[in-house]
Amino acid sequence: MERIIGIDLGTTNSCVAVVESGTPRVIPNKGGYKTTPSVMAITESGRRLVGQMAKRQAITNARHTVFASKRLIGRKWSSPEVRHYLETSAFEIVQGPHEDVRIKLRDKEYSLPEVSSIILQEMKLIAQEHMGDEPLKAVVTVPAYFNDAQRNATKDAGRIAGLDIVRIINEPTAAALAFGFGKQLDVTVAIFDLGGGTFDISILEIQDGVFDVLSTAGDTFLGGEDFDARIIEHLAYQFARDHRIDLRRDEMALQRLRDAAEKAKIELSTMNETEISLPFIYTLETGEALHLQTTLTRDKFEELVIDLVQRAIKICQATLQESGQDVTDIDEVILVGGMTRMPRIQQAVKEYFGKSPSKSVHPDEAVALGAAVQGAALSDGSNDVVLLDVTPHSLGIMVHGGGFEVLIEANSTIPTSHSHIFTTVRENQTSVKIVVLQGESSNASDNELLGEFALSGLRSAPPGVVEVEVSFEISADGIVSVQARDLETGKEHSITVTATSGLTEEEIQNMIEENQDYLVELKKGETVEEQRASIRRLIREFERYASQKDGAAPGHSAISEQLRAHTELAVEQAKKSLENDNLEALASTNDSLHRAIQSFKSMIQQA
Amino acid sequence: MTVFDDNSTPELRLNVDFSTLAAQPTPEEFFVLSRVNGQLTIAQLCGVTGLGREKTLLALEKLRDVGLLKLSDTTDDSSPDISAATEQNSTEPAQPPRTKEPNYTFLPISLDGFAFDEEILAQQVEIDEAIKREILYVFAQLNDIDHYQLLGVDRKASRKEIRNGYFALTRRFHPDLFFRRLLGDYEVRIEKLFQRTVKAYETLSHPKKRAAYDETLAQSASSTPTSSLTSETPSQPEYGETAQVEKKRDMAFTILVNRADGHASQGDWNRACEEYKNALRIKRDLDLALRVARTLLDARTENEQAFVFASAALKMEQDCIDALLILGELYQVIGAHDDALAHYRRAQEIAPSRLDIQQLIEQLNC
Numbered sequence: 001m002e003r004i005i006g007i008d009l010g011t012t013n014s015c016v017a018v019v020e021s022g023t024p025r026v027i028p029n030k031g032g033y034k035t036t037p038s039v040m041a042i043t044e045s046g047r048r049l050v051g052q053m054a055k056r057q058a059i060t061n062a063r064h065t066v067f068a069s070k071r072l073i074g075r076k077w078s079s080p081e082v083r084h085y086l087e088t089s090a091f092e093i094v095q096g097p098h099e100d101v102r103i104k105l106r107d108k109e110y111s112l113p114e115v116s117s118i119i120l121q122e123m124k125l126i127a128q129e130h131m132g133d134e135p136l137k138a139v140v141t142v143p144a145y146f147n148d149a150q151r152n153a154t155k156d157a158g159r160i161a162g163l164d165i166v167r168i169i170n171e172p173t174a175a176a177l178a179f180g181f182g183k184q185l186d187v188t189v190a191i192f193d194l195g196g197g198t199f200d201i202s203i204l205e206i207q208d209g210v211f212d213v214l215s216t217a218g219d220t221f222l223g224g225e226d227f228d229a230r231i232i233e234h235l236a237y238q239f240a241r242d243h244r245i246d247l248r249r250d251e252m253a254l255q256r257l258r259d260a261a262e263k264a265k266i267e268l269s270t271m272n273e274t275e276i277s278l279p280f281i282y283t284l285e286t287g288e289a290l291h292l293q294t295t296l297t298r299d300k301f302e303e304l305v306i307d308l309v310q311r312a313i314k315i316c317q318a319t320l321q322e323s324g325q326d327v328t329d330i331d332e333v334i335l336v337g338g339m340t341r342m343p344r345i346q347q348a349v350k351e352y353f354g355k356s357p358s359k360s361v362h363p364d365e366a367v368a369l370g371a372a373v374q375g376a377a378l379s380d381g382s383n384d385v386v387l388l389d390v391t392p393h394s395l396g397i398m399v400h401g402g403g404f405e406v407l408i409e410a411n412s413t414i415p416t417s418h419s420h421i422f423t424t425v426r427e428n429q430t431s432v433k434i435v436v437l438q439g440e441s442s443n444a445s446d447n448e449l450l451g452e453f454a455l456s457g458l459r460s461a462p463p464g465v466v467e468v469e470v471s472f473e474i475s476a477d478g479i480v481s482v483q484a485r486d487l488e489t490g491k492e493h494s495i496t497v498t499a500t501s502g503l504t505e506e507e508i509q510n511m512i513e514e515n516q517d518y519l520v521e522l523k524k525g526e527t528v529e530e531q532r533a534s535i536r537r538l539i540r541e542f543e544r545y546a547s548q549k550d551g552a553a554p555g556h557s558a559i560s561e562q563l564r565a566h567t568e569l570a571v572e573q574a575k576k577s578l579e580n581d582n583l584e585a586l587a588s589t590n591d592s593l594h595r596a597i598q599s600f601k602s603m604i605q606q607a
Numbered sequence: 608m609t610v611f612d613d614n615s616t617p618e619l620r621l622n623v624d625f626s627t628l629a630a631q632p633t634p635e636e637f638f639v640l641s642r643v644n645g646q647l648t649i650a651q652l653c654g655v656t657g658l659g660r661e662k663t664l665l666a667l668e669k670l671r672d673v674g675l676l677k678l679s680d681t682t683d684d685s686s687p688d689i690s691a692a693t694e695q696n697s698t699e700p701a702q703p704p705r706t707k708e709p710n711y712t713f714l715p716i717s718l719d720g721f722a723f724d725e726e727i728l729a730q731q732v733e734i735d736e737a738i739k740r741e742i743l744y745v746f747a748q749l750n751d752i753d754h755y756q757l758l759g760v761d762r763k764a765s766r767k768e769i770r771n772g773y774f775a776l777t778r779r780f781h782p783d784l785f786f787r788r789l790l791g792d793y794e795v796r797i798e799k800l801f802q803r804t805v806k807a808y809e810t811l812s813h814p815k816k817r818a819a820y821d822e823t824l825a826q827s828a829s830s831t832p833t834s835s836l837t838s839e840t841p842s843q844p845e846y847g848e849t850a851q852v853e854k855k856r857d858m859a860f861t862i863l864v865n866r867a868d869g870h871a872s873q874g875d876w877n878r879a880c881e882e883y884k885n886a887l888r889i890k891r892d893l894d895l896a897l898r899v900a901r902t903l904l905d906a907r908t909e910n911e912q913a914f915v916f917a918s919a920a921l922k923m924e925q926d927c928i929d930a931l932l933i934l935g936e937l938y939q940v941i942g943a944h945d946d947a948l949a950h951y952r953r954a955q956e957i958a959p960s961r962l963d964i965q966q967l968i969e970q971l972n973c
Contacts, residue, residue, distance in 0.1 A: 212770075
């Protein structure tokens with residue numbers, strides 16, 4: 001079987017790895033970085049940017065730059081998490097046709113699987129660049145606490161990207177694979193994974209290549225982004241106190257605050273205080289410019305986020321209890337995710353587990369490496385790695401009276417299946433509705449609805465006579481399928497709960513096709529030579545246009561004179577940059593030149 | 608895995624009490640053990656077992672780890688690998704050794720004696736031949752065994768032993784090992800095997816669930832007293848246990864005989880006889896008694912011991928002609944012609960038509 005790559009599709013950064021001659025390795029992107037920002041943007045000229053390039057232009061294009069889209073994937077429009085996100089998001093979030101969430105960029109609506117597919121495609125390109133052949137298969141990781149809808153949406157993203165996701169595995173489990181791969185071990189470990197957007201804790205037993213997850217839990221809305229948000233709030237509050245202005249209402253100011261907060265947070269992992277300096281953050285109507293200049297100490301930062309740290313530790317306690325293990329049974333605590341670089345978090349972990357956390361895996365790379373290890377194991381079928389993962393949520397159906405009947409308990413080893421026989425409750429009831437839910441509440445309505453379907457045409461009979469068998473299956477990906485069968489007639493009805501990913505099958509097919517078109521477009525500008533050719537074309541276009549206009553309209557207004565000078569400058573710069581060999585730089589020149597010429601043309605035409 | 612010197616010669620450790628072994632070797636390992644005679648080198652053993660090099664080496668390593676084998680070669684006396692392994696064994700007796708092979712010795716039917724469905728076996732699928740057999744073999748017995756038997760542990764097993772049994776099975780039957788491969792009729796079997804394995808482990812690794820399960824086992828044992836052989840109930844503890852004991856006895860017997868043969872081939876009659884006697888205590892095997900008696904008789908120096916084995920054979924079967932003849936010959940050797948004649952005559956009574964006996968009697972009468 002062909003090689004299978006591993007992709008860590010992270011909230012803030014993504015990473016791709018592959019096993020080569022027995023060793024998992026991260027594949028760096030074109031810029032030489034091992035991780036790529038999970039950011040995508042649409043420029044004014046309609047160009048799609050991904051990764052570092054998208055992140056760099058975020059300040060000037062905040063409204064059309066998508067950060068941390070993973071926090072929204074597989075969520076319902078009405079969910080509290082989406083409500084919360086609406087308040088702080090710089091990009092526009094709108095309601096989709098299936099109770100789902102869409103992101104609106106330059107008048108086009110993108111579903112969340114689509115946004116993820118764009119990131120996945122970028123990771124696929126990075127791998128292809130390195131491997132030469134076409135890696136169309138991948139193991140992709142998701143937070144362990146992702147539910148069925150979120151997992152399905154991630155699978156859809158792979159399909160749209162033209163990437164065969166052969167398996168979805170949990171991020172902490174992947175980190176454990178990276179830790180224990182190829183080692184003769186017999187240990188119990190806790191994986192503490194605090195990433196950009198989510199928190200997961202998993203307890204595993206590892207023995208000579210067998211990875212047995214005892215229990216897992218987490219919070220899909222607790223991560224680095226929330227730590228940043230606390231700093232942003234703090235800075236915005238200070239500024240509002242001094243100037244009576246809410247910076248968060250200004251897109252560009254908010255994006256600058258975001259960048260500054262992330263930078264300050266990172267610096268405070270190694271320093272005791274940091275300067276935050278944002279000159280010209282706001283311009284008053286009077287033309288007076290306001291600056292933000294302040295110092296943030298580590299103590300203050302810790303005070304701002306202590307409840308977040310405690311939330312994570314609380315989840316650890318519950319998970320450990322669920323695993324049947326004691327704190328003293330844990331041989332190693334492994335930290336994963338960029339946020340675990342924060343000293344206060346390391347201290348809290350140490351206090352709770354009573355031992356210093358191990359730093360034997362790279363917090364940013366372990367997950368992708370582990371995914372690659374699983375990919376290699378699946379492709380060669382060897383038993384060097386045997387993964388026994390669990391489902392994080394209880395699964396069941398709604399029964400008469402609104403109760404929740406659990407069929408598969410949380411932390412059951414997957415793949416698994418279970419069937420149960422239910423009977424009708426009413427006189428002459430000829431159809432039953434199966435409402436499938438995931439969650440831990442005994443009250444059906446408090447759990448996550450995965451889907452519902454009806455089995456009709458049952459025989460008319462007194463209550464309790466007609467029997468219906470409902471079988472649940474959870475695949476190794478953690479994805480649920482349900483089947484109901486009328487035991488008398490053998491009539492069946494089954495669902496794979498796909499509607500909740502927010503896309504219908506038809507929509508996905510359309511997107512796959514659209515994406516094929518896009519691939520053609522993307523390939524055009526992929527090499528340095530192609531970028532140069534495109535810049536030369538634009539220069540020629542400008543020169544032709546400018547010379548025509550020179551003759552036709554000698555008296556330009558001052559504004560267009562200024563604009564002309566500005567455009568000429570852009571053209572001059574572009575000419576110089578042609579000597580440059582850097583693809584990213586050329587692409588960005590191409591983009592800015594395109595914009596400059598567009599606005600020049602429209603000004604001239606108006607004038 | 609330890610790297611062995613191909614030219615080293617493994618030797619058996621003597622007087623090992625099999626009932627106290629930390630882990631019961633698998634049938635495969637017992638088989639390898641039976642080939643060890645203190646003369647064959649590792650390279651030769653790999654050739655004679657027919658299991659292939661890798662499996663033979665794994666078996667040897669495991670046998671060494673549980674203390675059944677001595678691996679002496681010119682270089683390894685101070686080898687850190689081996690000394691570390693034995694040290695670990697001696698300081699942490701509570702820690703069961705980490706076996707990677709499933710233990711099928713608790714299953715009612717032996718792998719050797721299992722009647723395979725040739726039709727399924729012939730299916731063209733992307734599974735290793737040996738694994739195909741194991742899948743069919745274990746799957747066929749799933750409904751007849753309890754969780755302990757499946758995991759290859761006894762009822763008193765510790766959590767760690769249970770876990771080791773579970774992990775060994777998952778190394779064989781986890782569906783990921785057959786990912787996107789052509790599986791034919793094996794697919795559903797693999798699925799069921801895995802599910803049952805998980806269920807067994809989830810039950811036995813959880814103290815409360817295990818206690819409840821033990822309770823139901825005890826109940827089903829008392830409700831189906833002796834006829835459980837034919838019963839359709841999922842658990843047949845009694846049958847399982849007898850089969851188990853039987854199996855173990857067979858294996859110990861084979862090992863003792865092989866050891867004794869080793870001593871005999873080196874002319875160490877005293878030790879050889881000691882081991883042969885132990886073997887016969889475990890199992891009253893007529894053929895063995897006769898064979899030993901004959902060998903001792905041919906050696907000419909061990910007449911006394913030869914008497915013991917020949918008499919033992921005669922006790923096992925009163926009308927055993929071969930035993931009578933050996934005894935007759937022995938009496939003849941020591942000059943007790945009357946006694947010799949008496950034994951030959953009795954043999955003749957049993958088999959009047961045998962000319963060779965007639966001849967012996969005539970020779971003696973001359």
